[in-house]
Amino acid sequence: MRASGLSVVAAAGFLIYGIGGCQMPSTRVAGVDTQAVRDPMIADIPKPGGFQLVDDRSVFWQSGRLRGGKCEYVGPASVLTVKKFYREYMPQAGFEEREWSLTDGLFRLRFESQDEVCNVSIRRRGRSTAVTVEIAPQAAGSTERPVQPLSRP
Numbered sequence: 001m002r003a004s005g006l007s008v009v010a011a012a013g014f015l016i017y018g019i020g021g022c023q024m025p026s027t028r029v030a031g032v033d034t035q036a037v038r039d040p041m042i043a044d045i046p047k048p049g050g051f052q053l054v055d056d057r058s059v060f061w062q063s064g065r066l067r068g069g070k071c072e073y074v075g076p077a078s079v080l081t082v083k084k085f086y087r088e089y090m091p092q093a094g095f096e097e098r099e100w101s102l103t104d105g106l107f108r109l110r111f112e113s114q115d116e117v118c119n120v121s122i123r124r125r126g127r128s129t130a131v132t133v134e135i136a137p138q139a140a141g142s143t144e145r146p147v148q149p150l151s152r153p
Contacts, residue, residue, distance in 0.1 A: 034077055034085045036092075041071050045118060045133055046089035048082055051075030054130075065115075070134045079129050082122045083107050090118070112138065 036046035041053060041060050051073040060069030077085070086109055087097060095111035095118055102108075107122040117139075121132040 034081055036085075036089045039071075039073075042067075042069070042133060042135060044093055045135065046086070046093055047073060047133075048075060048077055048085050048131070050077065051131060066137050067116075068136045070132060073131045073133070074125065074128045075131070077129055079105075079107060079122050079124055082129055082131055083109065086111075086120050086122075090120075114138065 035049045037049045039045065039047040039053070041058070052075065054072040054074055058069070058071040060071055061067065075082075083100075087100075090097065090109075090111045094113045095116075096113070098110045098112050100107065100109040105123060107120075109120040109122075111118045111120070115138050117136050119132075119134040121134075123130055
């Protein structure tokens with residue numbers, strides 16, 4: 001009887017622990033793991049867990065400290081979950097959000113660091129979500145040119 005009583009207490013403990021464990025951690029939204037993982041292509045730009053590189057739709061180059069490219073990833077998270085992911089994790093990677101837009105179901109987010117510009121596009125593709133990450137060096141100097149009248153010789 002005593003062993004049986006301990007079994008009941010242990011089972012109740014596991015049940016209570018299991019119910020308490022149903023709370024979703026902050027990196028989990030709608031049952032999809034949105035934890036940041038390191039991508040071998042663009043190592044310091046966060047990628048949502050469960051997203052895979054679509055290599056035949058991607059291009060990337062690196063030369064010294066300069067790099068650029070456009071990489072596409074496909075995964076199971078919803079478009080809104082992925083948008084939230086990038087808004088949360090890009091500042092941790094040293095990028096500041098500059099703007100975002102939504103046009104015909106396509107989210108576009110623009111981030112900048114001191115050295116680079118990163119554009120993230122998120123859209124639904126069938127049952128999956130497609131994410132395109134474009135990275136390029138930040139323009140050196142001002143893009144505005146002073147307007148000077150033409151002088152006649």
